[in-house]
Amino acid sequence: MTTTEHAPRLTALDRCDRCGARAYYRATLMSGELLFCGHHGRAALVSLKGQALRIDDFTAELAADASSNLNAQEGQGRSAH
Numbered sequence: 001m002t003t004t005e006h007a008p009r010l011t012a013l014d015r016c017d018r019c020g021a022r023a024y025y026r027a028t029l030m031s032g033e034l035l036f037c038g039h040h041g042r043a044a045l046v047s048l049k050g051q052a053l054r055i056d057d058f059t060a061e062l063a064a065d066a067s068s069n070l071n072a073q074e075g076q077g078r079s080a081h
């Protein structure tokens with residue numbers, strides 16, 4: 001079993017347990033981890049707060065990821081700014 005002192009960031013491969021969208025919340029429980037998208041995270045964390053050992057909120061990365069994805073797609077040496 002691995003211990004994660006510094007929990008790794010979520011990536012595009014991390015998916016919401018409820019709907020399969022990209023996860024932006026991670027709740028660590030006694031029984032394991034749950035991942036949630038922004039929508040389900042906000043709803044689920046209210047009820048999970050009592051039992052979660054730890055809750056990581058990565059919603060702040062939503063905007064940054066969206067813009068970096070755009071840059072990656074349009075990219076190719078073109079300077080947007």
Ligand SMILES: [Zn+2]
Binds near residue numbers: 017037038039
């Ligand atoms: Zn979801």
